[in-house]
Amino acid sequence: MYNLEAFYGPNAGYVLELYDRYRQNPTSVDVTTRAIFDTWSPEDQLIAEQEAITGIAPIEVSKIVAASELAHAIRSRGHLGAHLDPLGSEPLGDPALLTETHGINDEDLAQLPPDVVGGHSAEGARNALEAIANLRSMYSGTISYEFDQVKSPLERGWLRDAVGLQLYRTSSDPAFRRNLLRRLTQVEVFERYLHQTYPGQKRFSLEGTDVLVPMLDEVIKAAIDSGTSEVILGMAHRGRLNVLAHVFEKPYAAILSEFGHMKHEEGVPLTDSFGFGYTGDVKYHLGAETILGEGATVDLKITLSPNPSHLEFVNPVVEGMTRASQETNDHRGIPQLDVDHTLPILIHGDAAFPGEGIVAETLNLWNLNGYTVGGTIHIIVNNQLGFTTEPKDYRSTYFASDLAKGFEVPIIHVNADDPEAALMAVRIAHAYRDQFHKDILIDLVGYRRWGHNEGDEPAFTQPQMYEIIRAHPTVRELYARYLQEQGVVSREGVDAMQQQALKALEDAKQEADDSLQPFEQEESDGLNGHYNEPEQPPAISAQTLIAFNAELLSWPEHFSPNPKLARLLQRRATTMGSDGGIDWGQAEALAFASMLADGIPIRLTGQDSERGTFSHRHAVLHDQHTGDIYIPLQHLSQAKASFSIYNSPLSESSVLGFEYGYSVHAPDSLVLWEAQYGDFANVAQPVIDQFIASGRSKWKQQSSLVLLLPHGYEGQGPDHSSARLERYLELAALDNWRVANCSTSAQYFHLLRMQAFNLLTLPRPLVVMTPKSLLRHPLAAANLQELVQGTFQPVLDDRVALSHADAVRRIVLCTGKIAIDMLANKLHTQPHDVAIVRVEMLYPFPAEALKKVLANYPEAHEIVWVQEEPLNMGAWSYVSSQLTTLPGLDIELNVVARPARPSPATGFSDLFQFEQERIIEGALRTTVKQYGGKHGG
Numbered sequence: 018m019y020n021l022e023a024f025y026g027p028n029a030g031y032v033l034e035l036y037d038r039y040r041q042n043p044t045s046v047d048v049t050t051r052a053i054f055d056t057w058s059p060e061d062q063l064i065a066e067q068e069a070i071t072g073i074a075p076i077e078v079s080k081i082v083a084a085s086e087l088a089h090a091i092r093s094r095g096h097l098g099a100h101l102d103p104l105g106s107e108p109l110g111d112p113a114l115l116t117e118t119h120g121i122n123d124e125d126l127a128q129l130p131p132d133v134v135g136g137h138s139a140e141g142a143r144n145a146l147e148a149i150a151n152l153r154s155m156y157s158g159t160i161s162y163e164f165d166q167v168k169s170p171l172e173r174g175w176l177r178d179a180v181g182l183q184l185y186r187t188s189s190d191p192a193f194r195r196n197l198l199r200r201l202t203q204v205e206v207f208e209r210y211l212h213q214t215y216p217g218q219k220r221f222s223l224e225g226t227d228v229l230v231p232m233l234d235e236v237i238k239a240a241i242d243s244g245t246s247e248v249i250l251g252m253a254h255r256g257r258l259n260v261l262a263h264v265f266e267k268p269y270a271a272i273l274s275e276f277g278h279m280k281h282e283e284g285v286p287l288t289d290s291f292g293f294g295y296t297g298d299v300k301y302h303l304g305a306e307t308i309l310g311e312g313a314t315v316d317l318k319i320t321l322s323p324n325p326s327h328l329e330f331v332n333p334v335v336e337g338m339t340r341a342s343q344e345t346n347d348h349r350g351i352p353q354l355d356v357d358h359t360l361p362i363l364i365h366g367d368a369a370f371p372g373e374g375i376v377a378e379t380l381n382l383w384n385l386n387g388y389t390v391g392g393t394i395h396i397i398v399n400n401q402l403g404f405t406t407e408p409k410d411y412r413s414t415y416f417a418s419d420l421a422k423g424f425e426v427p428i429i430h431v432n433a434d435d436p437e438a439a440l441m442a443v444r445i446a447h448a449y450r451d452q453f454h455k456d457i458l459i460d461l462v463g464y465r466r467w468g469h470n471e472g473d474e475p476a477f478t479q480p481q482m483y484e485i486i487r488a489h490p491t492v493r494e495l496y497a498r499y500l501q502e503q504g505v506v507s508r509e510g511v512d513a514m515q516q517q518a519l520k521a522l523e524d525a526k527q528e529a530d531d532s533l534q535p536f537e538q539e540e541s542d543g544l545n546g547h548y549n550e551p552e553q554p555p556a557i558s559a560q561t562l563i564a565f566n567a568e569l570l571s572w573p574e575h576f577s578p579n580p581k582l583a584r585l586l587q588r589r590a591t592t593m594g595s596d597g598g599i600d601w602g603q604a605e606a607l608a609f610a611s612m613l614a615d616g617i618p619i620r621l622t623g624q625d626s627e628r629g630t631f632s633h634r635h636a637v638l639h640d641q642h643t644g645d646i647y648i649p650l651q652h653l654s655q656a657k658a659s660f661s662i663y664n665s666p667l668s669e670s671s672v673l674g675f676e677y678g679y680s681v682h683a684p685d686s687l688v689l690w691e692a693q694y695g696d697f698a699n700v701a702q703p704v705i706d707q708f709i710a711s712g713r714s715k716w717k718q719q720s721s722l723v724l725l726l727p728h729g730y731e732g733q734g735p736d737h738s739s740a741r742l743e744r745y746l747e748l749a750a751l752d753n754w755r756v757a758n759c760s761t762s763a764q765y766f767h768l769l770r771m772q773a774f775n776l777l778t779l780p781r782p783l784v785v786m787t788p789k790s791l792l793r794h795p796l797a798a799a800n801l802q803e804l805v806q807g808t809f810q811p812v813l814d815d816r817v818a819l820s821h822a823d824a825v826r827r828i829v830l831c832t833g834k835i836a837i838d839m840l841a842n843k844l845h846t847q848p849h850d851v852a853i854v855r856v857e858m859l860y861p862f863p864a865e866a867l868k869k870v871l872a873n874y875p876e877a878h879e880i881v882w883v884q885e886e887p888l889n890m891g892a893w894s895y896v897s898s899q900l901t902t903l904p905g906l907d908i909e910l911n912v913v914a915r916p917a918r919p920s921p922a923t924g925f926s927d928l929f930q931f932e933q934e935r936i937i938e939g940a941l942r943t944t945v946k947q948y949g950g951k952h953g954g
């Protein structure tokens with residue numbers, strides 16, 4: 018005997034559907050289910066039972082099944098019938114949402130008990146018809162949900178309850194509603210005021226999705242309630258000024274002053290702006306930081322990341338900043354992660370979200386050990402246009418949010434003209450993130466009242482849409498009307514709110530006009546664009562390095578790494594004597610150990626970086642029996658800071674953006690990103706151009722991020738040879754970063770330590786061309802004394818040539834691996850008149866150090882720059898301009914390189930070898946003038 022009541026509610030539909038199938042064909046259900054149904058009473062008994070339970074007339078089970086199916090369809094597909102567009106377009110619809118599709122009609126539903134539909138919708142309903150109507154307004158009204166992509170039944174249940182039980186509905190308290198109206202009034206009046214006062218000036222109005230501001234208010238309130246310490250926000254141009262004014266409490270006077278003054282840096286006369294490090298950015302790209310509740314018991318820091326025009330590229334940067342904010346790293350081992358400490362919010366455009374690949378790359382980070390931030394709240398500010406382009410031309414999916422479904426992100430669609438529903442959406446989003454620490458997305462569907470920017474005429478391209486928009490009341494007007502109907506506010510009350518908002522702006526304008534100075538002067542931080550010499554760290558003792566080395570080569574007694582690897586690593590035990598042999602991987606590990614002992618946290622990521630692409634690092638050991646891992650740098654007895662290393666996902670843009678953000682927010686950490694091969698870094702070109710190279714100049718954003726870019730010509734073909742050194746040199750100016758190309762492991766050791774030592778005093782990104790064949794090359798290896806006594810040398814002289822300096826006629830200048838190729842070449846093993854001088858720090862150009870080295874060769878009459886790269890690539894263009902302007906250098910300058918080419922390297926190994934030999938010969942045989950031509954291929 019079964020209890021029908023137990024199956025009422027949301028589950029009844031499934032069970033009854035199964036039962037219906039069973040009745041038609043018992044073998045159509047599985048054996049266990051069949052066994053249960055076999056014990057059930059026949060249909061007439063079922064009907065009688067139902068009558069007894071519900072007290073209503075007998076009903077066919079098929080109708081109950083149909084009603085349940087309809088309810089189920091509304092719950093899972095209601096979004097296809099939802100009224101999301103404030104401009105009134107019809108939803109796509111779905112047959113499953115129609116009552117008649119299920120073989121019943123409204124009369125049938127009216128005969129059924131409301132419990133057939135179940136959940137909150139049944140409460141207070143007199144029958145299933147009313148319950149279905151409630152359900153439609155819950156799921157197909159102005160708010161709607163897509164949860165089926167969430168794989169966890171627990172989470173789906175939670176989400177369904179959140180909606181079904183209406184747990185996050187906003188209060189109908191009149192004071193709450195009046196406040197919401199006041200906020201919408203401030204948002205609208207702010208935009209209108211700017212519109213009228215500065216006609217045609219770009220502000221990227223929020224109008225049409227005004228409710229974004231109260232939504233952010235709401236999420237910040239929720240964050241404070243759940244004890245969050247920091248909220249980090251990333252957004253593009255749209256509505257940014259409004260968010261700055263109202264969420265970040267940037268004074269109106271400061272914003273108006275920027276419109277009026279177009280301010281530039283204090284203390285820098287415009288006439289002298291050339292040569293000045295800070296060049297600034299337009300006002301709708303600038304970041305902000307505010308502490309809310311200062312002085313009260315709860316403080317919440319909110320940060321808006323500055324961002325470039327490049328849409329969505331700020332996403333990974335915000336994620337990286339968040340991760341840095343969530344980690345504590347002042348202890349040995351792995352950093353401690355507290356995802357409740359910081360909440361990230363990303364605001365997207367409806368065209369940019371499906372269109373820009375960086376969005377997918379960033380979404381992919383949410384559940385990765387090295388990148389998770391415990392969930393991000395995403396809001397698509399969906400104004401149904403991308404500049405002049407319509408959805409049918411910019412996305413292949415029905416909803417702007419569909420991409421997120423592949424990442425199991427729950428989605429809430431909401432009509433931006435229903436402010437209470439929009440607030441409910443963010444409440445659910447925040448509670449879900451709080452509970453499950455996962456991403457959630459709100460698709461806020463509104464419109465754009467003006468053109469893409471305010472100088473634009475949208476009717477040129479969307480005439481019909483803008484006819485509707487012109488006639489469409491604002492959300493403030495609509496909500497004010499609604500509240501008036503509800504008796505919550507009077508007409509006079511509505512007018513008073515507008516007057517108040519306007520007065521605040523007029524007062525601020527007066528203040529801005531009266532002030533001769535622009536508001537919010539920022540303190541100068543010494544961005545003068547002149548090169549400052551980084552300090553060298555104090556020397557480290559041999560005993561200390563020997564002790565580090567021993568610890569790095571030990572692991573717990575019962576831990577068994579691969580025996581071949583163990584043997585390989587034990588080679589490192591033999592290199593601390595006078596014979597040396599400390600290779601790249603070992604030098605790096607020793608440098609890291611020394612920094613950890615100095616209390617500097619380290620984070621290193623990249624594709625396969627744990628082992629190292631070239632099997633040279635092995636920072637993470639794997640037990641061959643258990644699969645357990647052991648990271649010696651996390652167990653170093655002297656370490657006072659954390660060490661983290663992660664294999665990154667196969668992405669460059671998102672992970673490089675992430676590490677940049679991390680480095681900005683954790684200025685005391687050494688953050689390194691390694692490309693698999695340097696070539697692939699150009700996949701992240703916007704991150705390099707828009708953030709790493711120029712963030713400091715535009716936004717005073719400080720970063721000491723290290724880019725490790727494997728570079729060197731070894732016959733591997735066009736895409737595994739060049740890290741495109743020329744690009745980094747071309748972007749170098751005003752002391753924005755350091756670009757190095759080391760030829761020995763000792764130099765690499767000192768370079769890393771120098772970078773770590775200057776993290777707080779002279780923060781700069783560091784771009785390093787790292788080697789492949791040199792990783793284990795004897796001529797690139799170090800001995801202990803070189804690590805102990807040396808420091809980083811921006812220029813390395815030729816020790817052999819120095820012994821007969823007066824005989825030297827030609828100075829071969831070069832950088833990186835080609836120097837080792839030449840030194841290893843037999844031509845150079847005989848005494849001759851060539852000195853090979855290596856430029857190890859390319860930018861800032863070490864002019865003084867180079868002059869000193871050149872002065873060692875008084876009889877030299879020629880400098881030949883030698884590079885493996887084609888003439889139009891590598892360092893030649895940059896170096897030649899540096900050398901020709903070097904004061905006091907009056908000497909012939911030639912070049913040996915591959916001829917100028919569009920592709921960096923040949924795909925034929927014999928051709929590569931032939932060319933490589935000719936380059937070396939051209940450089941070392943003084944009778945052969947040059948290869949590649951003088952100043953040309």
Ligand SMILES: Cc1ncc(C[n+]2csc(CCOP(=O)(O)OP(=O)(O)O)c2C)c(N)n1
Nearest residue numbers: 255326327328366367368369400402403404
């Ligand atoms: C990477 C990138 N490509 C192109 C542009 C030029 N652009 C600026 S805004 C815009 C349209 C953006 O539409 P949407 O994402 O819907 O945001 P909305 O401006 O409508 O708020 C385009 C194409 C850009 N800023 N960044």
